[in-house]
Amino acid sequence: MKRFFEVAAADERHYPAEIDPRIEHVKQIADHLGPLDGRVIADLGCGKGRFARVYQERFPAVRLVSVDIAEAMVTSAPGARCCATLTALPFRTAAFDGAYATESLEHAVDVELAVSEVCRIVKPGGHIAIIDKNREHWGRFETPDWEQWFGREQMERLLRRHCRDVASNLISYWEDVPPDGLFVIWKAVR
């Protein structure tokens, strides 16, 4: 899997380094995390850091740590960079004020362990946002063998083991387009 993403980094069409900052995925994470200046935030499974780049520009005093299993991905991300797996994050407990993971937990294989690691590194009261695809739409695309899409309840249950105030909603790319059900955002408070 790591090798897949090391190679995929060269594929700019499917793994872009930029995202339109008006997209709802960017906006809803930012709304949940709140103002980021002065905060230490982890982008987990950051890819080339397309989300981190927007937040860094919007909040110049944020301290972002971009984490990805593939060196070839994380090397283009902004902020501090760390090549590591979501299932064994090399950070102390409660090291971060907040964290987000976009379309990365679906690749983490041991999702229970990954969710517990994501939650462990966020301090009590810190906010966590996860965006992934909805299990109800499984089969809509061809996926690698290890990929898993999550039910809303399923991920909410995993988050509730570690967090309070867990919620989820369907999300579309654009505010004026109703969600088609493919993407879900889960929001939690540690």
Ligand SMILES: C[S@@+](CC[C@H](N)C(=O)[O-])C[C@H]1O[C@@H](n2cnc3c(N)ncnc32)[C@H](O)[C@@H]1O
């Ligand atoms: C579909 S890309 C999404 C990248 C980025 N979050 C974004 O939205 O642009 C999935 C990313 O998750 C990373 N990834 C997959 N499994 C991982 C794991 N176990 N630990 C850390 N990163 C992982 C991949 O290397 C890849 O960069």
